[in-house]
Amino acid sequence: MTIIDPGMTWVVDSSEFMSKSRNTPFEGLELEGRASKTIVGGEIVWDGF
Helix, strand or coil: EEEEEEEEEEEEEEEHHHCCCCCCCCCEEEEEHHHEEEEEECCCECCCC
């Protein structure tokens, strides 16, 4: 399960991506809504921002 904060605003910075890929057409744009946690099997496996 992924917990989303729909009101969170953030600026896309590809250097912070967890992926090896850094390609994005959204670099530098301010976006609204962001994943804040990921839960697998009842355990938090990623606790974001």
